[in-house]
Amino acid sequence: KLSMRLTAVASYVETGAILADIGSDHAYLPCYLIRNEKISKAIAGEVVKGPFESAKKNVKKEGFENNITVRLGNGLQAVEESDGVDTITIAGMGGPLIASILQEGHTKLGQVKRIITQPNIHSSSIREWAVQNGWVIIDEEILKEDGKIYEIIVLERGQANYDELEMKFGPYLLKEKSPVFIEKWERESTEWKRILGSLEKAGDTEEIYQRKEQLRKEIELVGRV
Ligand code: SAM
The missing domain is CATH 4.10.860 (DNA Excision Repair, Uvrb; Chain A)
Incomplete structure (x- = not known):
């Protein structure tokens, strides 16, 4: 069963999306989305050999080799233009690392319509990257699982201005002020x-x-x- 955290990330992937899950580790997220028939095509990218092998193993075990391509590569280098990727997920890393993956891979974002991030810490780095690169926050979520608190930030193309508090705490999260946020x-x-x-x-x-x-x-x- 997929974690509550990754299930929440998956909920922001639109039906029929062509997904690249960067830092996919076991490829749990793309496997879940294929199994539930929400999408039919995904790339699972990994920069480390061990997680890359476990992603391949898992995809094979689930019988999704025709749906999920597992690639070894640093960040968005795992994405090729011909993949037609329109959605990117990057989960379970620090905000600055996620922002640097997006920054270094900006030439691979041409066809991308939505970026779903789940930073473990320093989520403001992602908000900063977004405003500087023509993306807006279309939704945010905060959740607690096994005592740990996680944030999700969903981006689409556009321009927005956020004040200091919104940049730090997240415009949606700040408005909502949920018990987990507090x-x-x-x-x-x-x-x-x-x-x-x-x-x-x-x-x-x-x-x-x-x-x-x-x-x-x-x-x-x-x-x-
Ligand atoms: N995305 C999964 C999740 O949320 O459960 C796995 C999170 S795991 C903590 C982070 C993964 O990102 C590791 O498997 C690591 O090898 C991978 N990773 C870190 N930097 C990366 C990069 N620049 N490109 C691709 N993968 C990366």
Whole structure:
């Protein structure tokens, strides 16, 4: 059974989409979408040999070799123009890594209409990449599974302006302010305050000073939510 996290990611893939799942690991996400007949064609990309092999094994076991092409490649290098990919999923990585995959692979985005990301941390990197590259956030979700909190950000082409709070917390998530959202930011804020407290006991080098300023800023931002 697919995790609640990946099931949520899958729910944003439109029926009939041609998908590239980057960093697919076991290829659970594309396999789930094929099994449920939501899509019939996908690329599973992996940069590491071990996960690439397990993706191939899993696709074979499920009998989806005609539907899912597993490729070894860094980021969007796994995508070829002739694939006709119109949807990309990148899940289970940090926001900055996801943003760098999109940045480095921007020439492969020509036919892509929707990008579904699930950053584990620093989701604001994805929002920053989006506004700088002509994408808008069309939906967001936050969920908790096994004590961990995950965010999903869905992008389509367009232009938008987000203020500082929206960039940090997500325009949709900020509006919704769900209990999980509150819990996430209370957790983060508690952690920032703890780090700030211990830095206050440390000496005041320029680096420590900068870090403290940054922590104060973040604590202040959370206070405005
Ligand atoms: N997407 C799956 C999920 O959400 O459950 C797997 C997440 S796993 C934590 C991250 C995967 O991304 C690893 O298998 C790793 O090898 C792969 N990965 C990391 N950087 C990558 C890159 N630049 N290109 C392709 N895959 C990458």
